[in-house]
Every structure is written in structure tokens, then in C-alpha cells.
Amino acid sequence: MTIHSTSEVSEAYIALGANLGDREGTLKEALNRLDHYDGIEVVRCSNVYETEPVGYLDQPQFLNMAAALRTTLAPENLLHVMLDIEAQLGRVRDIRYGPRTVDLDLLWVEGQSYDTADLTLPHPRMLERAFVLVPLSDIVLPDEDSSGLRGIITAALQDIDGKEGMRLWTSNVWERGSEHSES
Ligand SMILES: Nc1ncnc2c1ncn2[C@@H]1O[C@H](COP(=O)(O)OP(=O)(O)OP(=O)(O)O)[C@@H](O)[C@H]1O
Numbered sequence: 712m713t714i715h716s717t718s719e720v721s722e723a724y725i726a727l728g729a730n731l732g733d734r735e736g737t738l739k740e741a742l743n744r745l746d747h748y749d750g751i752e753v754v755r756c757s758n759v760y761e762t763e764p765v766g767y768l769d770q771p772q773f774l775n776m777a778a779a780l781r782t783t784l785a786p787e788n789l790l791h792v793m794l795d796i797e798a799q800l801g802r803v804r805d806i807r808y809g810p811r812t813v814d815l816d817l818l819w820v821e822g823q824s825y826d827t828a829d830l831t832l833p834h835p836r837m838l839e840r841a842f843v844l845v846p847l848s849d850i851v852l853p854d855e856d857s858s859g860l861r862g863i864i865t866a867a868l869q870d871i872d873g874k875e876g877m878r879l880w881t882s883n884v885w886e887r888g889s890e891h892s893e894s
């Protein structure tokens with residue numbers, strides 16, 4: 712728990728993907744590093760799914776998942792932390808939509824919309840991607856949904872291709888204290 716109760720806390724949802732190296736180990740480590748960061752708490756994790764690559768096809772299969780966070784950080788600062796963790800875990804940016812040790816996308820932050828050079832919220836491609844929507848639907852709870860996000864996800868999932876190509880990899884990827892973080 713790294714949240715100070717005097718600050719305003721927001722709920723945020725992120726997507727995680729990995730298709731190079733120790734994919735599951737890297738996802739766990741990304742979650743550890745987020746949870747250890749002052750002002751971020753990982754509150755729920757989805758199942759992890761193995762998925763066929765989308766967009767750029769000549770690359771290994773991905774592991775994809777989503778996580779719910781509580782944070783006192785402003786969205787641009789949360790994104791900055793996420794990009795920093797990607798770099799720490801060996802993310803190299805070369806091919807657009809290409810292979811990566813880890814990808815962290817900020818999908819949605821309670822009550823926030825952004826359209827700046829560095830940050831678009833909600834994430835502009837989240838509703839087009841089964842590898843985002845299926846994990847997200849695991850963790851967006853109906854009784855916490857004052858924003859309509861659950862309904863938006865359910866509607867988008869009905870129309871989308873690609874769900875069939877997703878295989879459950881593990882239902883229990885991370886819990887607090889289960890891994891030692893080097894950060
Ligand atoms: N909501 C967001 N989440 C993550 N990155 C974002 C977001 N909005 C804007 N960006 C910007 O997008 C840039 C490129 O991100 P990245 O390289 O992860 O894209 P990608 O994973 O290849 O493609 P996609 O964004 O479609 O998943 C980042 O440097 C970041 O500033």
C-alpha cells in the first residue's frame with residue numbers, strides 16, 4: 712500500500728502486454744514496480760491471456776492483461792511512471808505495433824479526459840482491441856461503475872473480432888508481496 716490518505720485518490724485502468732523474453736515474469740515485475748511507487752496501488756488484476764499479434768503480424772504471441780489502480784498521481788505523471796517502467800524493463804521503440812518486452816497503456820482514469828501531444832484519455836484504441844477489452848471486462852465491476860465504463864466495454868465486446876483467438880494463460884499472475892522488486 713503506497714497511497715497517502717490525505718491526497719485525492721482516483722481509480723485508473725491500465726493494459727499490459729509482453730511478447731519478448733520472460734513474458735509472465737516481466738508482467739509481474741511491471742506490476743510490482745507500479746505497486747511499489749509512492750502514490751500508486753494495484754488493486755485488481757485480470758486473467759492473463761495469450762493472444763495472436765494484431766497490427767504487425769510477424770512477431771511472437773503476446774501475453775495481455777489489465778489492472779485496476781488507485782492513484783494520487785495526475786494522469787500525465789502516472790503515464791510518465793509507466794513509460795519509465797517500460798524503459799527499465801527493456802522496452803525498445805523501433806517498429807510501430809512491433810515486439811516489446813512490455814507495453815503499458817493508460818486506458819481510463821476516473822473523471823478525466825485528455826487530448827494532448829503526450830496523452831490521450833480514454834485510450835483512443837481501447838475499444839477496437841479484444842486483447843484490451845477481454846481482460847478489462849474481468850476487472851471493471853458493475854457496482855463500482857458510476858462512469859458507464861462497464862456498459863461501454865460490454866457493448867464494444869459484442870461487435871469485436873479476435874476474442875476467439877485468446878487463450879487463458881493464468882488467472883493468478885500477481886499479488887502483493889509475492890515477488891521481490893529490484894526497484
Ligand atoms: N493513454 C495513453 N497510454 C499510453 N501512451 C499514450 C497514451 N496517450 C498517448 N500516449 C503516447 O503514446 C506514445 C507511444 O506509445 P507506445 O509506443 O506504447 O504505442 P504503441 O503501444 O506502439 O501503440 P498503441 O498506443 O496503439 O498501443 C507514448 O510515448 C505516449 O506518450
Ligand SMILES: Nc1nc2c(c(=O)[nH]1)N=C(CO)CN2
Nearest residue numbers: 728762763764765773808842
Ligand atoms: N495481441 C496483441 N497484439 C498487439 C499488441 C498486444 O498487446 N497484443 N500490442 C500492439 C501495440 O500496441 C500491437 N499488437
